[in-house]
Amino acid sequence: MESKTFTGKEIVLYARSISPSLANKERRVAQFIANNYEVLAESTISDVAKHLKISEATITKVCKKLQCSGYLQLKKSIKAYIENTHKSESYEEYSDFRKEDSNTLIAEKVLINAMLALQETLDIFNYDAFNKACEIFNNKNRNNKIILVGSGGSSVICEDFQHKLLKIGIVSHVYKDSHMQLMFTSLIDEGDIVLGVSHSGTTQHIVNVIKAAKDRGAHTISVTNYMNSEITKVAEVNLVSTAQNTPITGENAAARIVQLTILDALYTNLAIKGSEEYSESLIKTSDVVKDYRY
Template sequence: MNSSNDLKAVGPRIRMMMPRLTPLEVRVVETVFGLRDFSEDTALKDIATEAGVSEAMVVKITKKLGFSGYRDFRSAVSNYNKLPTAEMHQELSVEDSSREIIQKVFRTSIHALEETLAILDVDAFDRAADLLMKAGQRDFYGVGGSAQIARDVAHKFLRIGVRAGVQDDSHMMLMSASLLGADDVAVAFSHSGNTTAVIDAVQLARRSGARTIAITNYGGSPLAQIADIVLCSTAQGSPLMGENAAARIAQLNILDALFVAVAQRNYDAAEKNLEKTMSAVASKRKDKIV
């Protein structure tokens, strides 16, 4: 890996593979990332000893993560750890001052944006924009915080005349999915990619003939495995903030870009509809102080 973007993608790609690892394999990976002095000089036997596994097990895990072996893994991770953005992620502490909290929260979001940009699949992005532009019906599925992201995106699309239905109830998702057809698209929002209600709805949408898009933080998740197109965010977890906070920022940026790409595909119609929708709510704004 030579380019900056390739290096920035090392951490995210390993994190996205974590759902495919066994608890023991996860422990070994966490052992590596927990070593502050991990470098090109760190011996295989040292990692094996620290994690309490055999050297063969460590090599097997590195290959499962997509590397040719331990040396390739060691080189990629040690160079990734040297990146300026790798230093941005700092754990929040209950002893932090307000200034420290602000800096850490902002840096965590910047870090998530930098790394999501590095791993974003542009071909998948273009296919998603084409599907959303041409679809007859668009179903957005999400629960909890993911439903809020779905609503935000649906609101943006409505402004340019691209209508989407948002479902956050498992029964409503299934009923809506059952009515989709070959000209329709279902977009599933799930940070973990493990949300049963969303997965069930996507499976039914597929059986109904619709194309499917997944917005998730884990490319190896069950949701990502069944979707036609996957757009991944990436964010490191934090005991106080969790993963969802930074991932939400990254996902909203992916979807803002998707919104622009869809509008670009029929710019005249988008501009005309934007003027209509803005005019429709103009009377509800109080731009001038009387």
């Protein structure tokens, strides 16, 4: 994606994703692009500079980080996006929850938020990174260890992936405690795989684990919601989702669904393209639980 010109929609999504990693003034520009792109489409660069109380040069700098030659190209791309979609994919309609919302409407909004997060991630997904992650797992030696690390809600994603891997006979380890994570990292060998999940990409001990594992020669993969976050700077491969914040559920609720789906895709690749032993293990692990079902 770095070598091509972004569409208007990609500009909006990418601006949202990189904004946390930018300096204060640039972050304000990126957030304005992500959250007020319809206003931007009708504004001059002077209008935006005056509104944000920053220089036009700062706006131009952010435009270039979004793969645009300048503000005019960015504005043109966003305007085309708005005209083509006619707001049919507008997020704002579903992002606010109100006390007067019916139970049905609340459920509908939550489900639509998840659907939009999946669609938006599909629009910016880095398939080169996904291919590299698949290659790492498919080429691992039998003795290589797999460690999955995450905190809070991210640890649940790790446990789900651990369950999936076990279905095809791949044993992995999940550690939630930061001390346990670092202790296990100290025992990592070259060729091992460490996958870290951090929604913000800034969870310090998860970033430290990835960095330490990489220094010891392990393959490192991050799963996060933000491009250019701290974890993406140290991991070998980065699998990035994109989900917009909602006031109550937060952005990690929808992002969690996307990240589970990304790892489902990785698991599916292994199950289909892996060794015959994976297929045999899938049959064994499925058969062993059949007697526990009605």
